[in-house]
Amino acid sequence: MGIYYKEWLESKWRLIAGILVFCGLSLMNVILYPWLKTMMTPEMQALLEALMKNFPISIPEGAFSVLDWNTYLFSSWISKTLYQSMTVFILIIATPLLASEESRGTLEFLLAKPVSTLQIISAKYLVNILEMILVVLASTFILYPASLIAKESFNLTIFIKGVIQAFPGYILLFSLAFLISALFKDSIKALAFSAVAFFILSIPSFIPDFRHLSIYRFMQGINILKGEGIIFSEMLIILAISAVLFATSYYIFSKKEV
Amino acid sequence: MNTSVIELKSIFKSYGSFLALQNLNLKVDEGSIFGFLGPNGAGKTTTIKIILGLRKATEGEVFLWGEKNTRRGMKLLKRIGYVPENGSLYENFTPNQIVKFVKPYYPSWDVELEKGYFERFELPKNKKIGEFSLGMKRKLLLLLALSFKPDLLIMDEPTLGLDPLTRYKFLQLLTGEVAQGGLTVFLSSHTLGEVERICDTVAFIKKGKLLEVKLMEDLKKESQRIKVVFQKDVPQSALQIPGVEVLEGSGKHYLLAIKGNISHALEEISKFPIFVIEEQEISLEDIFVKKMEES
Numbered sequence: 001m002g003i004y005y006k007e008w009l010e011s012k013w014r015l016i017a018g019i020l021v022f023c024g025l026s027l028m029n030v031i032l033y034p035w036l037k038t039m040m041t042p043e044m045q046a047l048l049e050a051l052m053k054n055f056p057i058s059i060p061e062g063a064f065s066v067l068d069w070n071t072y073l074f075s076s077w078i079s080k081t082l083y084q085s086m087t088v089f090i091l092i093i094a095t096p097l098l099a100s101e102e103s104r105g106t107l108e109f110l111l112a113k114p115v116s117t118l119q120i121i122s123a124k125y126l127v128n129i130l131e132m133i134l135v136v137l138a139s140t141f142i143l144y145p146a147s148l149i150a151k152e153s154f155n156l157t158i159f160i161k162g163v164i165q166a167f168p169g170y171i172l173l174f175s176l177a178f179l180i181s182a183l184f185k186d187s188i189k190a191l192a193f194s195a196v197a198f199f200i201l202s203i204p205s206f207i208p209d210f211r212h213l214s215i216y217r218f219m220q221g222i223n224i225l226k227g228e229g230i231i232f233s234e235m236l237i238i239l240a241i242s243a244v245l246f247a248t249s250y251y252i253f254s255k256k257e258v
Numbered sequence: 259m260n261t262s263v264i265e266l267k268s269i270f271k272s273y274g275s276f277l278a279l280q281n282l283n284l285k286v287d288e289g290s291i292f293g294f295l296g297p298n299g300a301g302k303t304t305t306i307k308i309i310l311g312l313r314k315a316t317e318g319e320v321f322l323w324g325e326k327n328t329r330r331g332m333k334l335l336k337r338i339g340y341v342p343e344n345g346s347l348y349e350n351f352t353p354n355q356i357v358k359f360v361k362p363y364y365p366s367w368d369v370e371l372e373k374g375y376f377e378r379f380e381l382p383k384n385k386k387i388g389e390f391s392l393g394m395k396r397k398l399l400l401l402l403a404l405s406f407k408p409d410l411l412i413m414d415e416p417t418l419g420l421d422p423l424t425r426y427k428f429l430q431l432l433t434g435e436v437a438q439g440g441l442t443v444f445l446s447s448h449t450l451g452e453v454e455r456i457c458d459t460v461a462f463i464k465k466g467k468l469l470e471v472k473l474m475e476d477l478k479k480e481s482q483r484i485k486v487v488f489q490k491d492v493p494q495s496a497l498q499i500p501g502v503e504v505l506e507g508s509g510k511h512y513l514l515a516i517k518g519n520i521s522h523a524l525e526e527i528s529k530f531p532i533f534v535i536e537e538q539e540i541s542l543e544d545i546f547v548k549k550m551e552e553s
Contacts, residue, residue: 002362009355010348105346109399111312112342114335114363254329257313 003115007127014093015131022139025085029076030146036072070155071225073143078162079220086136086170087198087216093131094177095194096187097124098253103186108258117254125178125246132170136163162221165230168238169219173198175245182252261288262321263410263442264309269318271304271466278304279466282318286444286459291436293457293474294446295546301466302446303343306414309444310340322410336364339403343414345395349388353381353398357405364406372405378427392419400428404435413445417452429456454542462549469553477545482520483538486512489531499526515540 098121101107110120140163147154177194184190204210205217218234264286271279279301286292296302307313309320311330320327322334348356353376361367376383379397387395396419403411411432417425433456435441447453453460460477462469472480483505491509502523505513510533516523527535 002359006348006351006359009351009359104349105344106348108312108342108344109347111330112310112335112338112340113360114332116332117330258307 003119003123004127007123011093011127011131015134018089018093018131018135019138022082022085022089022135023142025081026077026139026143027146029073029081030143030150033069033072033150069147069150069152070158073147073154074158074162074221074225077140077143078159078166079222079225082136082140083166083169083216083219086132086166086219087173089135090132090170090173090177091191091194091198093128094174095181095190097128097178098181098249099184099187099190102184102256102258107256111256111258118250121246121250121253125175125249129171129174132174133167136167136170158224161224161230165221165224165235166219168235168242169215171242172215172238172245173201175242175249176201179245179249179252182249261324262286263288263323264292264444265321265324266305266309267319267321269305269308269320270316271301271308271313272316277466279308279315282463282466282468284461284468284471286442288442289436289439290459291432291443291457292445293453293460294444294463295450295453295460296446296463297550299465300463302463303414304466305463306412306444306446309412310335310338336366337409339406339408339411341396341399341403341411341413341416343418345392345399345418347387347395347398349386351387352384353387353401354383356387356398356402360402361406367406371407372401375401375405378431379424393421393424396420397424407440409440409442411441411443411445413443413447415447416445417447417449425452432456450541450543450546460542462546462553464550464553467553469549474542477542478540480517481540481545481548482516483540483544484514484516484524485534485536485538486514486527486532487534488512489533492530496530497527499523502527513538 101110140159143159144154144156176197177190180194180197181187181190184193201215204212205214211217215238218231218238223229223231262285264284266282266284269279269282270277282301282305284305294302294305304313308315309322309327311320311327311334314329322331323337325331325334327334351359357372375381379394379401381394381397381401387398390398396416400416403413417428420428429452432443436443443456445453445457454474457474459471459473461471488510492512494504494508497504497512497514501516501518503515503517505515507513514527524535
């Protein structure tokens with residue numbers, strides 16, 4: 001279990017920083033609510049609806065229903081800030097995982113130890129996925145006590161559903177960045193290529209006929225906001241693709257020579 | 259009969275069109291301290307990495323304790339302590355943390371031994387490795403490589419960055435461990451003085467080709483050096499005796515290298531009246547330079 005301890009040591013400060021930043025971002029929605037409420041005139045609502053038709057990705061369907069607390073929180077947090085910030089967070093945490101072992105020169109030390117390649121790569125993958133999960137859970141469910149303080153009722157069910165549906169998307173993005181990290185010896189190059197790959201994944205969002213294929217659209221959880229259930233079939237497909245990406249990362253990493 | 263701890267059979271390693279190792283055949287016996295010498299870029303580090311399974315040989319086989327090692331054999335790595343040349347460690351960790359990470363993988367890890375090395379090397383346990391000097395990092399690598407009582411210790415430039423006192427203590431410790439039995443050491447070094455002091459067998463490598471493997475004792479006997487002061491001037495041409503090489507000198511004073519039968523050579527030299535003759539110990543450095551120039 002030494003390798004898990006090592007990965008924990010490497011990620012603990014990122015986890016603490018991640019929780020603090022994400023909780024801050026999430027609480028901003030609570031703090032801004034009274035101000036947004038005063039701003040939301042009928043004209044503004046009409047304008048938002050019109051914008052929605054032209055920019056359906058950046059402004060989700062629920063965004064204009066600002067008068068309802070849960071709709072507002074879900075659309076501004078799960079459907080917007082959380083998935084956008086998570087994309088950046090995933091880039092930060094996943095791209096150096098394998099590439100930095102080479103750029104720091106620690107790969108030789110690591111591989112000379114009797115730790116199997118599968119253990120090395122699994123520890124990196126699982127510890128950081130756990131880190132990601134903790135950041136999402138902490139920053140999302142802090143909204144519950146915050147709602148109580150704001151004297152609003154919090155619809156726990158839709159947030160649980162939203163988070164459950166979003167996770168496979170985060171895992172897919174993480175797996176992709178992890179694979180790119182296995183391909184490069186330099187964290188900066190891995191980061192740049194991952195950013196390009198993330199952008200390419202966003203292209204279907206801009207094409208109406210292919211919008212349903214967008215991983216970002218899936219993470220927004222608009223279907224849940226509309227009162228529909230979690231799309232389990234798509235979740236399974238996304239998780240299967242993530243597993244393939246992980247297996248490919250393992251294959252590439254196991255061929256590395258130091 | 260000595261058992262081979264390391265056996266390399268016809269190892270070739272190429273990087274594109276560059277041939278880093280060519281037909282390398284080598285055996286390291288149990289309990290020996292084996293010095294692997296060669297100039298920069300000779301293929302020493304590549305050989306070490308192939309032994310460990312960190313790099314794959316293009317052709318050939320590696321056997322450790324008679325067992326084939328293809329790619330990072332876990333069972334074999336548990337028995338090997340390794341001190342790499344670059345010595346990069348996790349800068350944000352403390353020595354205590356790195357020990358906690360590494361220890362579970364070695365069932366034979368000896369906590370008392372670990373404590374002893376911490377004291378002997380005067381290493382702080384809770385200071386970030388990033389704040390360590392190069393010498394302190396080397397000491398920590400040595401501690402990590404020795405605390406589980408390895409059967410084989412592989413070191414690439416082990417004393418790089420160590421101060422003379424620590425280097426002396428370390429070499430003493432190493433010979434002591436080997437004397438107690440069970441440990442085999444394979445090291446590459448540019449510090450020929452220390453190789454000479456502790457190694458019982460030496461191999462020379464140049465441009466990926468193994469030139470020679472010899473016991474240190476035999477290597478020293480192979481060539482001797484004498485300083486001669488003749489009573490009268492002797493021309494250099496007169497000293498062109500088979501097995502005798504003039505290293506330096508002219509007139510009455512000469513420094514000669516004698517290969518093979520020393521008594522025959524001395525007989526020939528003695529034909530000229532000698533004032534003083536004295537034998538000088540030939541160093542490994544002299545042998546190394548000569549071998550590299552000859553090849």
